[in-house]
Amino acid sequence: MAEPILVVHGLAVAYGAGEPVLSGVDLVLDAGERLAIIGESGSGKSTLALAVAGLLPREAGVAGRIVFPALGRPPRPGRDTGMLFQDPNGSLDPVMTVGEQIAEVVLAHHGGGHAAALARAAELLDQVRIPGGRERLGRFPHQFSGGQRQRIALAAALAGDPAILIADEPTSALDSVVQRHVADLLDALVRERGLTLVFVTHDIALASELAGRIAVLHRGRLVEQGRTAEVLAAPAHPHTRALLAAHIGLDTPRRARLAAAAPEAPHG
Numbered sequence: 001m002a003e004p005i006l007v008v009h010g011l012a013v014a015y016g017a018g019e020p021v022l023s024g025v026d027l028v029l030d031a032g033e034r035l036a037i038i039g040e041s042g043s044g045k046s047t048l049a050l051a052v053a054g055l056l057p058r059e060a061g062v063a064g065r066i067v068f069p070a071l072g073r074p075p076r077p078g079r080d081t082g083m084l085f086q087d088p089n090g091s092l093d094p095v096m097t098v099g100e101q102i103a104e105v106v107l108a109h110h111g112g113g114h115a116a117a118l119a120r121a122a123e124l125l126d127q128v129r130i131p132g133g134r135e136r137l138g139r140f141p142h143q144f145s146g147g148q149r150q151r152i153a154l155a156a157a158l159a160g161d162p163a164i165l166i167a168d169e170p171t172s173a174l175d176s177v178v179q180r181h182v183a184d185l186l187d188a189l190v191r192e193r194g195l196t197l198v199f200v201t202h203d204i205a206l207a208s209e210l211a212g213r214i215a216v217l218h219r220g221r222l223v224e225q226g227r228t229a230e231v232l233a234a235p236a237h238p239h240t241r242a243l244l245a246a247h248i249g250l251d252t253p254r255r256a257r258l259a260a261a262a263p264e265a266p267h268g
């Protein structure tokens, strides 16, 4: 049987001398699996994503193990793991052309010449559906829309050809139509490339669409994990039930709620 791509065992993280923000976290992920991490604000979702990506800040104290058995070596951030953040403005350099930013990642992880790296950057822009990618290599991030900037950040995250993509609320800063496009693109690229996806979200509908597995964090502990459909249909932990109840209250369109509350209309 193939070895898992990710094993997290007894992970604990604390920032500085503070209380641990993650404790006793255990996870096993097979190559090609998609895991959504949900939980209330401050439960430690981003910290877990950063830990898996190898991007925790220096002041973070880490105990436990994060290993990548299927890689057979410690992962190189950017090469084996790609990270997509909520805010593309935070991941893109405003004074560097998008072509140079993507080409820089290609060069760092795959070498080759500058011209070849730029050609690869143009291909990646095509793959994230930025129309006219080759002509737009010389443009700066502010010359693109918010949704396009997030696609460019995705192109940069994929430029090292990682096996694992870690996305921290990648659609939350976008309006709902653009969210849909970015979510569809993420879904398509993860499928085409056979990527393993670790996906932080507060959007349970999106989690159920994109991820076959779900893990629920509460105050730094994983209180429940399993197949998304099963966990959502029959949540075992009270905190998962509370999250789902809040989600239905917030995200069910008002019309649907009114229709559900109204007496049944006569047929015919």
Ligand SMILES: Nc1ncnc2c1ncn2[C@@H]1O[C@H](COP(=O)(O)OP(=O)(O)OP(=O)(O)O)[C@@H](O)[C@H]1O
Pocket: 015, 021, 039, 040, 041, 042, 043, 044, 045, 046, 047, 048, 057
């Ligand atoms: N660099 C840091 N230094 C100190 N404390 C931090 C740092 N990053 C996060 N924290 C703290 O760790 C806890 C968990 O934060 P984290 O961002 O992982 O949670 P989260 O579930 O992703 O929250 P949100 O949904 O609001 O983004 C919070 O109390 C937060 O204030």
